[in-house]
Amino acid sequence: MKIQELADRMGLTIHTIRYYEKEGLLDDRHVRRESNNYRNYSEEAVERLKLVKKFQSIGCSLAELKGVLQDLDNNARTNQQIIDWIRGKKKEIESKKEEYDQMLDILNKMLEYRTLLMEDPIKAQEMLKTWHAGSSD
């Protein structure tokens, strides 16, 4: 498949895909060149880019991703190193999820207040007071 098709399928621009290749996130299992020098992508490229997007969505930098993917590809690290990396990542993600939960709490309170403000502004005022009494951070 040619680059534009892959870009459409993945929701990326052709620039981004070429950029990823330059950054070492794709290798010859994913891209080959046709006789006219056009890039030709395999289905594996789709899977690879899905993985890239997934990791990226949880805050992996491209550099980190590159390391991980290459290590998985060619077993550059020992199994123990990989296990350690996975454990570290899991912790990161779990604490990130906690932050998100805290943020959801904040938003829920805000929403509660704002909704009440539309229905019963006086009660909303009271709500504010109880918050200010008991919130310190």
Added chain:
Amino acid sequence: MKIQELADRMGLTIHTIRYYEKEGLLDDRHVRRESNNYRNYSEEAVERLKLVKKFQSIGCSLAELKGVLQDLDNNARTNQQIIDWIRGKKKEIESKKEEYDQMLDILNKMLEYRTLLMEDPIKAQEMLKTWHAGSSD
């Protein structure tokens, strides 16, 4: 309190704090100038920066944050607009959390496989096969 003290308390650099001010995240409730032109921060500045950090940690850009904070400050938007914004943010966070959960699943599988690989490589091989049979994305 002067800038270095605030920086220490918040775990930020003085540069970052001045930068935030320049970007409109702090106003005269948070910073005033002394006669010598030094910035003098109130306790509210601490709360404000905590809020900034919180929003930032869930992926808000400073620009978005500026809009939100200013709107909350001076009621620039209608209550309904704010409610809509909160609902939108909640959805964003919830779908982000789902992504994190998916990622945790992936990591857990990887961990399971890698652990087994150390204890019983043959079983690990079998594990790989069952995955490849049933995974498409």
Added chain:
DNA sequence: GCTTGCCCTAGAGTTCACTTCATAGTTTAT
């Protein structure tokens, strides 16, 4: 055969969120 459209490369430009620098005024300690 010529236009239109997709492909190539190398490199410059952009945005975000800082970070560093140059230069200078102020305060504090010795």
Added chain:
DNA sequence: ATAAACTATGAAGTGAACTCTAGGGCAAGC
């Protein structure tokens, strides 16, 4: 009184991840 330490400003620099441009090669339709 002078040095060290803190403050100020404006502007330039950084790194990540794109994004765009210039200048060119191939390919498909009329």
